[in-house]
Amino acid sequence: MNPIIQIDGxxxxxxGQVFRSSLALSLTTGKPFEIKNxxxxxxxxxxxxxxxxxxxxxxxIGCAHVEGDELGSTHVxxxxxxxxxxxxxxxxxxxxxxxxxxxxxxxPLIVAxxxxxxxxxxxxxxxxxxxxxxxxxxxxxxINSMGPSVSSELQMPGFFPAGGxxxxxxxxxxxxxxxxxxxxxxxxxKKSVTAVVARIKESIGHREIKTIKTKMNLPDENLHIQTxxxxxGPGNAVVIEIESENxxxxxxxxxxxxxxxxxxxxxxxxxxxxxxxxxxxxxxxxADQLLIYLxxxxxxxxxxxxxxxxxxxxxxxxxxxxxxxxxxSQVSEYCYNICVRSNEVRP
Numbered sequence: 407m408n409p410i411i412q413i414d415g416x417x418x419x420x421x422g423q424v425f426r427s428s429l430a431l432s433l434t435t436g437k438p439f440e441i442k443n444x445x446x447x448x449x450x451x452x453x454x455x456x457x458x459x460x461x462x463x464x465x466x467i468g469c470a471h472v473e474g475d476e477l478g479s480t481h482v483x484x485x486x487x488x489x490x491x492x493x494x495x496x497x498x499x500x501x502x503x504x505x506x507x508x509x510x511x512x513x514p515l516i517v518a519x520x521x522x523x524x525x526x527x528x529x530x531x532x533x534x535x536x537x538x539x540x541x542x543x544x545x546x547x548x549i550n551s552m553g554p555s556v557s558s559e560l561q562m563p564g565f566f567p568a569g570g571x572x573x574x575x576x577x578x579x580x581x582x583x584x585x586x587x588x589x590x591x592x593x594x595x596k597k598s599v600t601a602v603v604a605r606i607k608e609s610i611g612h613r614e615i616k617t618i619k620t621k622m623n624l625p626d627e628n629l630h631i632q633t634x635x636x637x638x639g640p641g642n643a644v645v646i647e648i649e650s651e652n653x654x655x656x657x658x659x660x661x662x663x664x665x666x667x668x669x670x671x672x673x674x675x676x677x678x679x680x681x682x683x684x685x686x687x688x689x690x691x692x693a694d695q696l697l698i699y700l701x702x703x704x705x706x707x708x709x710x711x712x713x714x715x716x717x718x719x720x721x722x723x724x725x726x727x728x729x730x731x732x733x734x735s736q737v738s739e740y741c742y743n744i745c746v747r748s749n750e751v752r753p
Contacts (some may be wrong), residue, residue: 430514523576548738704730
C-alpha cells in the first residue's frame with residue numbers, strides 16, 4: 407500500500423490549485439494524500455462549491471474513499487482506487503469554474519484504459535480561472551500533440567455570477583504521453599479578437615474591439631463581435647487569440663460592473679503585447695497548466711515569461727507525487743526556460 411502523502415494547502419500561493427493538482431496527481435499515480443489548510447490564504451478558506459465538485463468528480467472517476475468532503479472543509483483525506491473512464495456529468499450548481507473542475511480529472515483520464523465523455527455545468531468564462539476559449543484553443547492542442555485526442559464543445563457559456571454554462575469534453579486516451587519541446591513559438595500566423603456580449607449592450611463589445619484594435623494595430627477582418635441572448639445571466643468577455651506556428655495563446659478580459667469596457671480591453675491587450683514582445687512560446691497561465699502533463703510524460707521543455715507563484719507552487723506539489731525535477735533558467739531579462747526532467751529511467 408502506498409504511504410499517504412502529506413500536503414500543506416497553504417503552500418506557496420495557497421489557493422485551490424494546490425488541492426486540484428493533488429487530486430489529479432493522486433488519481434494519476436494511485437497515491438493517497440492528506441491535505442490540511444485548504445485555501446488557507448483566501449478570504450473564505452476551505453472548499454467552495456467548485457472545489458467540492460472537483461473532489462466529488464475525482465472520487466467518482468477514481469472510486470476513491472474520501473474524508474472531509476463538505477463545503478468549507480479545510481482538511482481532506484483522499485484514497486484513490488482504479489480510475490474508471492466513462493460518461494460522467496458534474497454540475498457545480500453555482501457560477502464556479504468548470505475548467506477548474508476539469509483540471510482535477512483530465513490528467514488521469516488522458517492515460518486511462520478507454521475513452522471518456524465528460525459533461526460539465528457551471529461557469530465557463532470566469533475571472534481568476536482559465537476560460538473555455540483558453541482550454542479549447544491553447545491547452546487542448548498541446549495535450550493532443552502528446553498523444554491523446556481531447557476535443558470539446560461549448561453548449562452554453564456561463565458568466566459570473568449567474569453561471570448556467572455547459573460544455574462537453576471527449577477524451578480518447580494514450581497509454582504513454584510524448585514529451586513536448588516548445589522552445590520557439592515560430593512565426594505569428596494570426597492575431598484575432600472576439601468580444602462576447604451576453605444580454606448587455608452590444609456597444610460594450612464594440613468599445614472593447616476598438617481599444618484592442620488601436621493598441622495592437624489589428625485589421626478589421628480580425629475583429630469579431632459575438633452576441634448571445636440565451637445565457638442564464640448577463641456577461642462579457644473579450645478574447646485575444648495569438649496563433650503561431652508551434653502553439654496558440656489566448657488572453658482574456660472580463661467585463662465587470664463599474665469598470666469601463668476600455669479598461670477591460672486594455673488589460674487583455676497589455677498581457678498579449680507583453681507575450682508578443684518576448685521570444686517565448688508559452689504565456690504565464692499556459693506554463694502553469696502544462697507542468698503536470700510534462701511531468702506525466704517524464705520530461706519536456708518550454709520557454710515562457712517569468713514564472714508566477716502559481717507555477718512554482720505547482721512544481722512543489724508535482725514533486726510530492728512524481729520523481730521529477732524542474733530546472734528554471736533565465737535566458738534574458740524576461741525570457742525563461744522551464745525544463746522538466748524525470749529521475750526515473752524510461753523503458
